[in-house]
Amino acid sequence: MAIALTRRSTSTGLDPTSSVIPAKEVVMLSCLRIAAVLSSTLLVSVAGPAQAEAVKIIPPVKGGITPSGSWSVGARAGDFIFVGGMRGVDPATSKLVEGDEARIRQMFINMKQVAEAEGATLQDAVRLTIYVSDVVRYRPLVNKVQEDLWGKGPYPPRTVLEVRKLDQDDIAEVDATFYAPAKKN
Numbered sequence: 077m078a079i080a081l082t083r084r085s086t087s088t089g090l091d092p093t094s095s096v097i098p099a100k101e102v103v104m105l106s107c108l109r110i111a112a113v114l115s116s117t118l119l120v121s122v123a124g125p126a127q128a129e130a131v132k133i134i135p136p137v138k139g140g141i142t143p144s145g146s147w148s149v150g151a152r153a154g155d156f157i158f159v160g161g162m163r164g165v166d167p168a169t170s171k172l173v174e175g176d177e178a179r180i181r182q183m184f185i186n187m188k189q190v191a192e193a194e195g196a197t198l199q200d201a202v203r204l205t206i207y208v209s210d211v212v213r214y215r216p217l218v219n220k221v222q223e224d225l226w227g228k229g230p231y232p233p234r235t236v237l238e239v240r241k242l243d244q245d246d247i248a249e250v251d252a253t254f255y256a257p258a259k260k261n
Contacts, residue, residue: 130154140189141167150190157194157254161207162186163246172246176214180248181221187250188225196256198225201232203253211238214247 134150134157136142141162143149150159164172164179165186173182188198208214215236222231232252242249 137189137193141165141186152194155255155257157191157196157256159187159190159252161249161251163249177217180217183248183250184221184225187252191254194256196254200254200256201252202255204232204234205251206236207239207249209242209247
């Protein structure tokens with residue numbers, strides 16, 4: 077048995093030259109659509125409007141960097157803290173720190189200050205994304221500074237990406253996610 081349907085995409089892996097989809101595949105596609113609708117409904121009922129209001133923008137940390145533009149240093153959503161892109165900017169001068177290793181260290185310190193303001197430690201990091209302007213040159217420095225700050229580990233999952241250019245011709249930037257259960261009042 078086959079059911080005639082018009083194909084809308086080839087992402088299903090079915091023969092795109094045929095305009096007839098076998099009944100077994102129609103059932104499978106229907107089940108996938110139903111599962112998608114049910115999971116979306118479940119997410120909406122669990123998250124709901126109250127959860128959207130639970131996102132808290134983290135204000136600049138005392139002694140930390142102050143954003144210069146339309147971004148914030150971080151946000152808390154439930155038990156997770158999301159730290160925005162931190163670079164090696166000296167909070168006292170708002171200028172980039174001199175020296176490659178010192179700048180990368182300051183980048184991590186700026187990230188750490190935001191996380192600590194929300195009750196997290198470096199050991200609570202669940203994900204780091206580090207952008208560098210030259211991966212061969214700066215990844216070893218990132219590794220060294222991480223070892224200095226985290227000790228012998230364990231280290232959080234991380235991705236180091238080489239990018240063509242960073243703001244102010246900087247050499248590195250990090251964004252991070254931390255897990256730190258919100259304190260109940």
